[in-house]
Amino acid sequence: xxxxxxxxxxxxxxxxxxxxxxxxxxxxxxxxxxxxxxxxxxxxxxxxxxxxxxxxxxxxxxxxxxxxxxxxxxxxxxxxxxxxxxxxxxxxxxxxxxxxxxxxxxxxxxxxxx
Amino acid sequence: xxxxxxxxxxxxxxxxxxxxxxxxxxxxxxxxxxxxxxxxxxxxxxxxxxxxxxxxxxxxxxxxxxxxxxxxxxxxxxxxxxxxxxxxxxxxxxxxxxxxxxxxxxxxxxx
Numbered sequence: 001x002x003x004x005x006x007x008x009x010x011x012x013x014x015x016x017x018x019x020x021x022x023x024x025x026x027x028x029x030x031x032x033x034x035x036x037x038x039x040x041x042x043x044x045x046x047x048x049x050x051x052x053x054x055x056x057x058x059x060x061x062x063x064x065x066x067x068x069x070x071x072x073x074x075x076x077x078x079x080x081x082x083x084x085x086x087x088x089x090x091x092x093x094x095x096x097x098x099x100x101x102x103x104x105x106x107x108x109x110x111x112x113x114x
Numbered sequence: 115x116x117x118x119x120x121x122x123x124x125x126x127x128x129x130x131x132x133x134x135x136x137x138x139x140x141x142x143x144x145x146x147x148x149x150x151x152x153x154x155x156x157x158x159x160x161x162x163x164x165x166x167x168x169x170x171x172x173x174x175x176x177x178x179x180x181x182x183x184x185x186x187x188x189x190x191x192x193x194x195x196x197x198x199x200x201x202x203x204x205x206x207x208x209x210x211x212x213x214x215x216x217x218x219x220x221x222x223x224x225x
Contacts, residue, residue: 033212
């Protein structure tokens with residue numbers, strides 16, 4: 001059973017460009033969570049999604065950031081007009097149906113904004 | 115949610131038991147204790163969780179005091195691969211799915 005997959009693993013964007021981060025949950029998992037880890041800082045929750053629904057986006061910056069988890073395909077975290085402060089590791093996690101704190105994390109996407 | 119306090123760092127000799135403490139003196143009756151770890155730059159990994167009874171799985175044991183104000187994660191035979199940051203997280207089960215990570219304990223297993 002493949003684990004949570006994230007791609008790309010490394011992404012370099014210039015200021016003002018868009019970044020799209022993809023997350024494929026584990027087979028059978030319908031809940032996806034995104035977390036961000038800024039350099040030398042802890043992990044911060046961003047958003048929690050089920051298929052086609054955003055359940056909790058309390059950790060998402062109000063502007064430029066959006067997330068989706070369509071009926072088919074991976075979950076996407078989209079950052080528009082990136083700035084240097086968006087440089088971080090972005091981790092996706094998944095869990096089976098139901099509120100579940102046993103979350104399985106992917107390897108992360110390292111975003112560097114130049 | 116209850117706040118947790120963990121020592122910022124600990125050392126352990128390879129092959130010895132690593133005992134990682136966590137204080138959660140304001141924990142409520144319906145809050146669980148979860149442990150995760152993050153090996154350098156990798157995604158966090160779930161280890162174990164418990165409510166009030168001691169728990170054991172293939173990775174670790176979790177000892178929760180009778181008053182539930184503190185707990186200890188035990189790695190019975192630490193290896194170099196156990197070097198990581200360990201996070202103790204207290205969760206109220208109806209709060210939604212998010213995990214709130216603190217600073218954790220950086221465990222260094224030395225040969």
